[in-house]
Amino acid sequence: MAFNEDIGRVKEMEICYRPIGIIHSEHTIQEDTPIQGIFNPSKGYIEIFDEFVPGLKDVENFSHLILLYHFDRAGKCEIVRKPFLDLEEDRGIFSIRHFNRPNPVGFSIVDLLSVKGNRLEISAVDILDGTPLIDIKPYVYQFDHRDEVRNGWVDSSHSEEIGEWNATPKGLRDKERTNI
Numbered sequence: 001m002a003f004n005e006d007i008g009r010v011k012e013m014e015i016c017y018r019p020i021g022i023i024h025s026e027h028t029i030q031e032d033t034p035i036q037g038i039f040n041p042s043k044g045y046i047e048i049f050d051e052f053v054p055g056l057k058d059v060e061n062f063s064h065l066i067l068l069y070h071f072d073r074a075g076k077c078e079i080v081r082k083p084f085l086d087l088e089e090d091r092g093i094f095s096i097r098h099f100n101r102p103n104p105v106g107f108s109i110v111d112l113l114s115v116k117g118n119r120l121e122i123s124a125v126d127i128l129d130g131t132p133l134i135d136i137k138p139y140v141y142q143f144d145h146r147d148e149v150r151n152g153w154v155d156s157s158h159s160e161e162i163g164e165w166n167a168t169p170k171g172l173r174d175k176e177r178t179n180i
C-alpha cells in the first residue's frame, strides 16, 4: 500500500477499546496523586472482569506489571506545554508524561504483590481510583531494561525534586504541579 493511502486510511480511524478491568487505589484527588509510582509505595488493586480472568494464568510469576489505562479524568490536550520542573522551555507533549494528551493513555510499571482470583494487589501506584484498565503486560527485564539511556530534558531539570514532591504530595498541594 502506498504511503499516501496509509495516511488517509489511518487518519480516519477511530480506535475503540473495551476496558478489561478497573484500577483501585487510595488516590481520589488528581493533585494529591504521586506523579510517578516509583517514588511512592502506595498500594492498590486491580479488579479484572470475569471474561478476562483466564488471561491471568502465569501472571503471578512476574514481580512487575506494565499497566495501560485510560486517563478518564484528563482535560484538554496541550500539544506543547511547560513542565513545572522545567520553567525555561515549552516541551512537546510526547516528551512529557502529562495526562492531557492527544490520546489519554496512561502507562505505569507497578509491583505485583499477589494474584487471587480476579484481584491483583499492586503497589507503586500513581493512578486514580476507578481508572479503566485497557491492558496488562508483564514487565520483562530481558525486554524492557536498557543499560544506557538519555533522559532528555529531565536530566537537566530539577529531577531530584520529583522524588521529594512525591514523598509529600499533600504538603505541596497548593503549589503548581509538575507536568512530567
Ligand SMILES: C[S@@+](CC[C@H](N)C(=O)[O-])C[C@H]1O[C@@H](n2cnc3c(N)ncnc32)[C@H](O)[C@@H]1O
Binding pocket: 029, 030, 031, 032, 033, 034, 035, 036, 037, 070, 071, 072, 073, 074, 097, 098, 099, 105, 106, 107, 108, 109, 126, 127, 128, 131, 132, 179, 180
Ligand atoms: C504524570 S501521570 C504519569 C502516569 C504514568 N506513570 C505515565 O508515565 O504515563 C500521573 C498523574 O496522572 C494523574 N492521573 C492518574 N489517574 C488518572 C486518571 N484516571 N485520569 C486523569 N488523571 C489521572 C494523577 O494526577 C497522577 O499524578
